[in-house]
Each structure stands twice: as structure tokens, then as C-alpha cells.
Amino acid sequence: MASIASSDTGVATQKGRSGRQEPSRDRWIAWLWAGPAILFVAVFLVYPVIYTLWLSLFSADSSSFVGLQNFRRIFTSSVLLEVLRNNLLWLVLGTIATVFFGLVIAVLVDRVRFEGVAKAAIFIPMSISFVGASVIWSFMYQYQPAGQEQTGLINAVITKFGFAPQSWLTTPGLANFALIAIYVWMWTGFCMVILSAALKSVPADILEAARVDGANEFAIFFRVTVPMISPTIVVVATTMVINLLKIFDIIYVTTGGNFGTNVIAMSYYQQLFTFNDSGLASALAVILLLAVIPVLYFNIRRFRAEGVR
């Protein structure tokens, strides 16, 4: 966000330079226009960030300076390392799955007659809140010991086929994947809609040219279509990355971070509100912030490049 604000002022001063009025007056007007935005950013963004950074260097009750002690705790405690590892798993698996399924579905629905209906059906989960979706999936994943009537849909189905019922949400290792599946279910539709629009913007004659040039459908897809929509794929993927870095609600509602499913945002919440450790919580927030910055920077650079073109 900080860098967006700086780009605003950058534009304003550029305008001032190219204008015909005296430079000093131009500069004054530029500050006037940019001023409110700068003020808002300073009060609601820069100050909290700096304050969080500050808190992360203090003890649990913010009474004594501890240096980087909080960060050392994060990177040495096996519990907190697992939190980081889980977040990484979410990040990689969630992004790949949503973008991959989104793209595949976008390509497939492009060729069927009931495209509108199919797209709507896949997009609908987007309109459900994280909490709602998590509750729905908690029912889907419900588990009764083997031999009893299964009340969860998934276990009911797999036991019908002779498999043993799984306790999806309480089995460490399995639970993470079960939770990521909820996210994928919710967000594949979003990826699909945006990628579908990009696919439709690829001119038909370019695809025909590729066909005449001797490309089969796979070559057309991977060597023509995908490179042509790659800017959109990157935007969708970075949106997913930012979403996934902040993932909280699904875990809070389903497992509460137990059974090896804790992630940074959840852990931050626990440290702050359950254990009253504002130092460690702030350190976790700082890590989250640092992780988002490269993605944001990349995205903004892309936006600027698009603007130049």
C-alpha cells in the first residue's frame, strides 16, 4: 500500500513538471491534492505498521525491550515452525490448485453450450462467506467410527465403496489438505471467471493461424493461449497468494488450529487474544507483512508495465 501512495505523489509531481505554471505553485497544488491521501495512509497504515514493528521487539506485556527474541522464538519453536510450514503448504497448494482448476474449467466451459449455467454453478461458492463455507464443509467431513451410520457426505460415499471412514479434520497431515480443499472449492470459480474472460479475448484468427501452422490443440494451448493470457494468470495467482497468506477463517471455524493445521494468522490471533503475548503476535504479523511485500511489489510493477503499454 505504501508504494501505491508514493506512486500517486509521483504522478502528481510529474503533472506539475509538465504544466506551464510556475514550478513552486505547481508543487504546492500537487501536495494539496496528494495531502489527504498521504494523511490517511500515514494515520491508518504507516503508523500501525511502525507500531507493530516496535511491539515485536518487546516482551509479552510490552514492558521490556527484548530485541529479536520474539523472532528467534518463532524460528526455533517446533510449534511455530509448523505454523510457518503449514502456511507455506497453503500458499503453494492453494495457489496451484485454484489457478489450475480455474484454467482447466475455463477452457472446458468455453466449448459447451450451457457455459453460462456451468460457470454460475462453479462461481456460486464465492458468494458464501468463509465461515459459511467452513460450516458446510464441517458437515461434509463429519466422521463416525467405522461400523456406524456415516453422517458426513464424504465418509458416507467412501464407505459405500468399501473404504474405511476417515476423520478428515482431526487427522494431522490429512486435515491440512481437507481445509485447503475448502478454499479451492470457494475460489476456483473466481479464477475461472477471470481466466475465462482472458481466454475469450484471444482473437480467433490467431488460434486459426496456429492451427494452420501445424499446431495440435495441446500446442495451441501451451504455446499460444497460455503465453497470451499469462498476464492474467499472474494477476490471478498473486491474488490467490495474498489471500492464502492471510488465511484464517477456515481454520478458526473448523479445527481452531489444532491437529497440525495452525497458520500464521490463526497463531497471531491466539498469541494476542488467548496468550496475551503482544510481542510474539506482533512478530508474527511482521513476518506476514514481509511475506506479502514481494508479491505486492511484483503486482504493482506489473500494473505499471500494463499502463505503459
Place this chain on the structure above:
Amino acid sequence: MADVRFEHVYKRYGDGANVISDLNLQVRDQEFLVLVGPSGCGKSTALRMIAGLEEISDGDLYIGQRRVNDVAPKDRDIAMVFQNYALYPHMSVFDNMAFSLKLRHLPKADIADRVQKAATMLGIRDYLQRKPRELSGGQRQRVALGRAIVREPQVFLMDEPLSNLDAKLRVQTRADIARLHQQVPTTTVYVTHDQVEAMTMGDRIAVLNAGIIQQLGTPTELYETPANLFVAGFIGSPSMDFFNARLVRQGDGAPVVLIGEGADEHKLTLEGETATQVAGQATADGRPVIVGIRPEAFALAGDATENTLTGTVDVVEHLGNEQLVYIRIPGAMVPETAETRGSTARLPAHADIHLNEKLTLAVDTNRLHLFDPATTNRFV
């Protein structure tokens, strides 16, 4: 190298309308054939059928000895130049041209060699590393041509490749394509709606209207002996003038056509080949015919009184080397969509002609075209 043959080819869409009806056409080996016609006449559809981008509803299509109805575009060994160039925007000029060769797994050195050769021929060697969006329209056009040339295909297909260029560049590229065909004589099918392009580029021209070939022939044949009213009106710029007339025989048996009625009646005595053809036929006296006169078959009458037409000058366009005079002549068939209400005459630039004056023009009666009003076919 191969010929292309359409045998009783039809194209129908869902609503049952025929876009192409019973198309029979052979494009000879190494020939440059132009498909020309107004928009919606089916010319692009025919071209896309050769490319395999459009399904054939009925009939057979051959490239060489092979029936290609069910052959995928990639296996037809054809190259196509699209109206909007259809370059791959994410690839450099080199990669655009090399794409088809890479797909065929040619050795890298071969690919570079062929691309360089084509680029030299087209004068785009300096742009090989650029992206299409960094090129001008004319340069993109050349890349599109280059992409087709490097393939060394059996058949070139070109779908209105010049329509996005400005007038000057169009004339230049037209000459370039013609020269290219001389250097690399590959069977070429070229689609255009522009009859000037057709006349200047084609070895032969097929005029299409409403999915039916109206006439197939050399540019000269089409110009001098158009098979029907449509071809007569479509080929030539400005287009041929038409008149409602009656065909009668004079006392000596010589055929004449009468244009206009009463005081405005004019008599043109047929001469030359048309006269011979008509003389050989038994026709009812006073039979209605449509007379076609090319604008350049008019001349200022001077003292002549025979074989003339008189009308009122409506518009005069000075072109420097000549002037186009639009004259309202009684008996003229002027389409309602025409820009002026007169027949066109090409006259010398120095002639002093005023608006609304009565002007008498001499007609070269060796160059009259006669058409049957009922069938619109050439009257022979």
C-alpha cells in the same frame, strides 16, 4: 506443389441457407487464382474450406491427389495469410516465422536459415527480434507473409491481406506479392473484394456472388467478355454503364439497338464481333436487351451524328489526366444505390464540360456488350 479442386462443394449453415452452392473450381498448380466478390458472397468461406477451418457440408475438396474433407488443417500442408495478420503477439518476429518449423521439429540451423532467407526476401531482417506490437501495419503484413513463405507449403491462402493497409502501401505490397509469386511460384488462392486487386494480381479470377461462381477467366476475358450483368458491373472501375434497349434489324439486315423513346431515341449500329454473333441468330424484332457500355467507350461526339447518345451533365470529376463525367441519358439503368444519377463517361481532361449542359457523346459500337434482361446473361 499441387492443384486444388472443388467438386460439387456446398456449405450450409443451421438455418438451411446455402453460403456456397455446387462449387466446381480447379486452381491449377502454381497458379495465382483470385476469388473476388462482394462481402457475403462466400469467397472467404471457400478459402477457409481449403484451410480446413470451415467444414464442408457436401461435395469433395482435393489438394493434389488427396481428398482433404476430413484432414485437419495442420496436416494439409497449406499456409494462410490472415486479414488482421494474426501474428502471435508474445513471440518475436523470428519466432512467429519459425513457429511452424519448430512444430515440425526441423533442425535449428535449418529453421534459422529459412527464416533469414524469407526475411531477406521481404526486407524485414532488421526486425527479427522485435515483437509484432513494435511494428507498423506494413511490417506486420510482411511478417505474416514471411510466416507463410518459410513453410514452403503446397498452397498459399490469402484472405484480404491488403485491406488493412493504406492506399499507397497497398499498391506497393500488391506488387511485392506478385513478384513473390514469380520468385516462388506456389499455387495461391487469394481472396479480395477489391476488383482492382483481382485484375492486377490474378492469373485467373473467379467472380463469386451469392455462393455461385459467376465467371472464371483471365482478367482480360472478364473485362472484355463478361458472362453476365453481375460480372460486367463488378469488374472495371468506374463500372460499366447499362441501358434498356430494343434490338432490331435495319433494312440491310444490320443489327441495331434503340435506346430511349420518342424524341430521346438513339440508334447504335452494332459492329465487330458482337454484330457478327447477333447477326447469326434469329431474334424477334424489337426484342428487349440490356446494352453495356464501358466508360472509356464514350468520346466527345464532335460533328458525329451516327451512334451517339445525348444526356444532361450531372457531375464532373477532374482527375488530372482525364475527367469522369456523369450524364443523365434517357434509357439508362442506374442502380438506386449509385452515388450519382448518371452514366459514367471517361473523357479527355481538356474537354470543356459544364454542369447541366446537354452533351452528345459518340459511342464505340465495336465495344458494346449485350445482355438478356430475363436471364441477365451475356447475349450471344
